[in-house]
Amino acid sequence: MLARKLDLHHRLSAEDQSAILALPHKIRRLEAQSYTMREGDRPDRCAVLLEGYAFRHKVTGDGSRQIMSINIPGEALDFQNLFLEESDHNVQMLTRGVVAEIPRSAIEELVLSHAEVGRAILIASLIEASIFREWTLNIGRRDSRSRIAHLLCEFAYRITAQRLKPEGFYELPMTQEQLADATGLTAVHVNRVLQSLQREGLIERDRRMIRFLDWQAMQDVADFNPRYLHSPEIA
Amino acid sequence: MLARKLDLHHRLSAEDQSAILALPHKIRRLEAQSYTMREGDRPDRCAVLLEGYAFRHKVTGDGSRQIMSINIPGEALDFQNLFLEESDHNVQMLTRGVVAEIPRSAIEELVLSHAEVGRAILIASLIEASIFREWTLNIGRRDSRSRIAHLLCEFAYRITAQRLKPEGFYELPMTQEQLADATGLTAVHVNRVLQSLQREGLIERDRRMIRFLDWQAMQDVADFNPRYLHSPEIA
DNA sequence: CGTACGTTTGATCTTTCTCAATAATGGTGG
DNA sequence: CCACCATTATTGAGAAAGATCAAACGTACG
Numbered sequence: 001m002l003a004r005k006l007d008l009h010h011r012l013s014a015e016d017q018s019a020i021l022a023l024p025h026k027i028r029r030l031e032a033q034s035y036t037m038r039e040g041d042r043p044d045r046c047a048v049l050l051e052g053y054a055f056r057h058k059v060t061g062d063g064s065r066q067i068m069s070i071n072i073p074g075e076a077l078d079f080q081n082l083f084l085e086e087s088d089h090n091v092q093m094l095t096r097g098v099v100a101e102i103p104r105s106a107i108e109e110l111v112l113s114h115a116e117v118g119r120a121i122l123i124a125s126l127i128e129a130s131i132f133r134e135w136t137l138n139i140g141r142r143d144s145r146s147r148i149a150h151l152l153c154e155f156a157y158r159i160t161a162q163r164l165k166p167e168g169f170y171e172l173p174m175t176q177e178q179l180a181d182a183t184g185l186t187a188v189h190v191n192r193v194l195q196s197l198q199r200e201g202l203i204e205r206d207r208r209m210i211r212f213l214d215w216q217a218m219q220d221v222a223d224f225n226p227r228y229l230h231s232p233e234i235a
Numbered sequence: 236m237l238a239r240k241l242d243l244h245h246r247l248s249a250e251d252q253s254a255i256l257a258l259p260h261k262i263r264r265l266e267a268q269s270y271t272m273r274e275g276d277r278p279d280r281c282a283v284l285l286e287g288y289a290f291r292h293k294v295t296g297d298g299s300r301q302i303m304s305i306n307i308p309g310e311a312l313d314f315q316n317l318f319l320e321e322s323d324h325n326v327q328m329l330t331r332g333v334v335a336e337i338p339r340s341a342i343e344e345l346v347l348s349h350a351e352v353g354r355a356i357l358i359a360s361l362i363e364a365s366i367f368r369e370w371t372l373n374i375g376r377r378d379s380r381s382r383i384a385h386l387l388c389e390f391a392y393r394i395t396a397q398r399l400k401p402e403g404f405y406e407l408p409m410t411q412e413q414l415a416d417a418t419g420l421t422a423v424h425v426n427r428v429l430q431s432l433q434r435e436g437l438i439e440r441d442r443r444m445i446r447f448l449d450w451q452a453m454q455d456v457a458d459f460n461p462r463y464l465h466s467p468e469i470a
Numbered sequence: 471c472g473t474a475c476g477t478t479t480g481a482t483c484t485t486t487c488t489c490a491a492t493a494a495t496g497g498t499g500g
Numbered sequence: 501c502c503a504c505c506a507t508t509a510t511t512g513a514g515a516a517a518g519a520t521c522a523a524a525c526g527t528a529c530g
Contacts, residue, residue, distance in 0.1 A: 056368070060372065066371055066375040068372070080365075083358050084358065084362070084465050086465070088463040111350065112354070115346065115348075115353060118350060118353045119347070121357065122318055122356065122357050122360065123318050123319065125364065126318055126319055127319070129363065130315075132367035134323075139371060139375045140301040140418075141300070142295060144517075177476075184374065186519055187477085188477095188518090188519075188520080188521095189517090191477065191478060192479095195478085223296040227274075227275075230320065378486095421486075421487055423486090423509095424486055426509065426510060427486095442495085
């Protein structure tokens with residue numbers, strides 16, 4: 001279950017794979033909104049997301065929230081924290097879901113005894129860092145229309161690469177307020193932009209389902225180039 | 236020279252230290268604005284910054300630039316790229332400076348033979364990722380005043396922690412246009428905000444020199460909490 | 471079937487951008 | 501050392517994107 005799902009973007013030997021498989025872990029079912037890590041916590045375990053979606057966020061002193069990334073099934077939620085003393089951000093479930101929790105000590109040992117696994121964890125962490133950089137560009141330098149389109153493209157691309165997407169449409173399990181917190185906008189403005197994308201025939205919406213009517217046009221509006229995802233697969 | 240400067244935020248054994256010391260490298264003097272890495276390049280070496288300042292940035296399709304971080308002496312510039320196939324961003328010198336260039340292959344071997352060094356590189360990369368996240372929060376959720384104050388605080392804090400700062404003031408080697416590209420603002424607005432911080436007696440400026448007149452007040456304006464820097468030292 | 475949460479709409483306000491002009495500054499060649 | 505040129509900083513006026521506030525409308529779920 002664990003090794004089949006854990007996506008490390010890096011080929012591992014059978015021996016390394018079975019070392020991962022042998023990792024002690026506890027399967028845990030989580031409700032939407034529950035935290036797997038809070039800013040200030042000492043990380044003592046790593047959750048691997050098996051089902052459902054999660055997100056990372058931080059909050060300013062005056063209480064506004066910025067979401068810094070979305071996590072999809074197959075991704076480890078806590079590599080960003082596990083090797084540091086103290087978490088600098090929150091990790092929260094977007095939907096209900098299932099995680100496998102691995103004790104920190106087991107991973108520490110694995111990394112020291114299996115250098116290639118350490119390398120794989122480094123690579124996965126660096127790819128996430130690349131996503132953070134793209135989000136900084138997105139929020140700092142694109143207008144609201146491109147920003148939102150970019151988020152939609154990234155999500156569609158990633159779930160497609162992970163073979164989680166059925167057929168031209170998908171569920172984006174985020175409220176408009178969460179979308180706003182991910183793009184540095186307000187929920188009201190997100191609502192208006194979504195409506196305008198719909199009016200122009202780029203997407204269709206039903207509830208939280210999004211259907212792309214023109215993938216190429218969306219990519220153009222979004223200024224989306226998947227290079228930063230460092231994905232071996234093609235969408 | 237190399238190991239004395241390379242700052243890895245992680246204690247290493249004498250054996251690991253001397254392995255780093257033994258790394259083949261070439262000292263190179265670089266002019267301001269010169270690139271050490273461009274988006275799309277295959278990373279084949281890692282530059283360690285010995286003198287001067289550098290920055291990371293990306294450019295949107297319509298040509299606007301977003302700076303994602305500043306690097307100061309002692310930091311490795313290319314851990315973010317070295318373990319991936321293709322660079323997803325540019326790294327450029329802010330000032331003239333000196334770097335030590337280490338071949339990728341030498342680092343790859345070192346990481347596989349010295350697991351603790353690999354761990355140190357992972358930690359350094361994760362700290363940089365934490366800085367990316369804080370910048371996303373800064374740009375997405377703080378107003379222009381806090382944003383700029385935050386950048387000034389971070390820079391002051393980091394050069395202080397690295398013992399590069401002389402005495403209450405320091406040179407921030409950035410034009411107002413670069414400051415704008417780092418904060419998601421325009422140069423004109425940066426100019427006005429700097430003047431207002433000065434008018435209110437928070438900072439003094441002379442050329443690119445910045446003097447903090449009230450460190451606590453600046454931290455308050457900036458909503459600056461150094462936790463995200465994961466720095467062992469105290470400022 | 472009521473309540474809490476999320477979405478949509480309209481009106482108005484503010485921050486920040488844009489455009490354009492002027493003033494300083496720094497570095498360079500003579 | 502000085503004149504010149506390119507870059508950077510500063511200022512003002514007007515425009516625009518997105519925020520804010522407030523209310524109404526839907527919808528899911530207990």
